[in-house]
Amino acid sequence: MKFIKEIKNTILIIFVTLALSACSTGKKSGVAIDGDVYTGKDTVEYLAKGVPDRIFFATNKSGLTTAARATLRKQSTYLRKNKDLNVTIEGHADERGTREYNLALGERRANAAKDYLMTYGISGKRISVISYGKERPANTASTPLAWSQNRRSVTVKVN
């Protein structure tokens, strides 16, 4: 009996050690979130080489971060070069808000991106906006990382 119990304990210790080391490796790899705004490249697609299609927002916010502005300036340069191209900006929210508020929030985020593109000389006529609220997550996991990747606006080519 005692022997079995000891084995059990040993197994338990091994398990705990494994679990702990798994945790620490997770931390080492680093999660690409600043505050709660996503700063990484996963889920990002490109309108052209070096022109990311999306920007990320903080929870319940629609203000543009420095990184978001830099991305939008790249988009505006690209749109100035491709004068015949129209785009739709899709606004999205994470799954941690009520559905109706998230629809409004998505619309506000898409318009924040649109307004910034317009200040860089892109005609509002070339840009339409649509909000999907929390209906179209880019990352379907229920984790803070996934939620940060879902708080986004995405510029999509129309033609």
Place this chain on the structure above:
Amino acid sequence: MYKKFLFTFIILFHSSLANALIEVDITRGNLDPLPIAVSPLYVDPKSENIKDIKTKSLGEEVSKIIEKNFKSTGLFNPLNKDAFVQKPDIAHLKPRFEDWRLIKAQALVTGKLNVKDGKLKVEFRLWDLTASKEMIALAFTTTPGNWRRVAHIISDKIYERLTGEEGYFDTRIIYVAESGPKNRRVKKLAIMDQDGANTKYLTLGNELVLTPRFNPANQMVTYLSYFRNLPRVYLLDIETGQQEVVGNFPGMTFAPRFSPDGKKIIMSFAKDGNSDIYTMDIETRVVEKITEHSSIDTSPSFSPDGKYICFNSDRSGLQQIYVMKSDGSDVKRITFGSGLYGTPVWSPRGDLIAFTKVRKGKFYIGVMRTDGSGERLLTENFYQEAPSWSPNGRVLIFYRETKSGPSGEGFSAKLWSIDITGYNERKIDTETDASDPSWSSLLSK
């Protein structure tokens, strides 16, 4: 889809209503549900058989529906039929009270039915076993296809007699039926009886649909559809299937509800990053702007007298609940607790507002008085929102979503209900995953 069914009611004879007998208190959590025996209804052996309906077992089926309704309230404890001591026809004439008391029943439901000349005639009686008295006796005639509704109406009458409040069993729920992976959910409008029977799908799932709500007459539905990728509020006539866009707004309209007189739709319109609340008169098409603020104003809901509107706004920085007069004047913030507040819905009794609260990563369904005082949180979960009231203002239905794994697996959305006492939390069975429920008013009133 809804045919107007004619129910002919006859009060068999009035037992002394003034003589208050057994009573069920529904204003607090009921930990001691009333033991009630629901005898199968006696079926007249001369009854005709009708297509698709087994008349012989109809009495049994009706009693089962009544039992299921009673059990779902948490206020009644329907007793096992194996212990029943009297045949249905004899019990219906005159129960042997002492025998029923032996199995610990305090109330007894009996009845009989027949189908003749294509018509279903049902009568039932409710007996108080403690006082050895009849409490109600009613008879009605309808088309046989209506037999489930008969069971719901009987349930409503008994609930009313025993609790002193209107029932909510002869009602329907409209909701969004969901299927498919989390990032490409297929959503359809669906309608079902309050007990989950008779599910019908009103849209095909080709476009995203959200937030359906009944009009007071339960014949129209207003909802959000992404038809042609233009998110707009629509109006659907359930009977004819006819649909139309509400108003001519140059942008997204969403969060629709009917006014209590059914004449207007109140909703949000989003333009240039700002959402305000508007109403549109369905007949005259006159559009009125109700709020004017640079913040998000959405999820509006009228008070039952039509004089006030509650809504949520982030004008203070974060989502909170506000109340204003129905012309948009006199805006007052009513929530000041820690956390976010959304989806306010005014109770049909006028006394409470139900809401969703988000605090420290948890979602709560709660109720408060219409000035924001007396907040009570009824249930806590990972994600739940969008309460809708039972027509008697005693029960809330809402939806709950589960946490999903690394690739979205394990995700589900289901309907739940809870009494405003905070007791009797229940999952509502639906054919598919479900969200955004809206409870109808009583169909036969």
